[in-house]
Amino acid sequence: MNEQRVSKLREFLDADPEDSFSRFALALEYLKGGDIKTAQSYFEYIRDNDPGYVGVYYHLGLLYQESGELVKAQKTFVTGISAAREAREYRAASELEQALNEIEPDQI
Numbered sequence: 001m002n003e004q005r006v007s008k009l010r011e012f013l014d015a016d017p018e019d020s021f022s023r024f025a026l027a028l029e030y031l032k033g034g035d036i037k038t039a040q041s042y043f044e045y046i047r048d049n050d051p052g053y054v055g056v057y058y059h060l061g062l063l064y065q066e067s068g069e070l071v072k073a074q075k076t077f078v079t080g081i082s083a084a085r086e087a088r089e090y091r092a093a094s095e096l097e098q099a100l101n102e103i104e105p106d107q108i
Contacts, residue, residue: 001035009029010026020049020050020053023042023045023046024043024046024055027043027059028059030042031059036063036067039059040060043059044060047076051079052083054083054087054089055092056080057081057083057084058077058080058092058096060076061076061080061099062099065099065102070103073103074100077096077100077103078100080092080096081093081097
């Protein structure tokens with residue numbers, strides 16, 4: 001994890017607590033550093049407070065999938081597909097559909 005980057009992103013977030021971009025970037029830094037729980041909490045905050053932030057659904061869904069929470073992963077991908085379509089972000093919708101299709105129905 002790049003501590004300088006984390007510090008700068010925290011500054012941005014302190015200046016504007018509603019800045020989903022900085023919160024998302026911070027979550028990715030924690031993810032890179034192996035702090036899955038902190039990354040997940042940032043992603044969940046974005047999902048809950050800025051549901052139109054399409055990029056969060058893919059990463060949060062993958063975290064759920066990797067931790068074995070397949071129902072949560074499935075729900076996250078489905079919600080993300082709807083959000084992406086509504087925002088006309090069709091590439092993101094396609095990536096979310098692909099991630100959803102990788103979840104085996106018999107595992108849920």
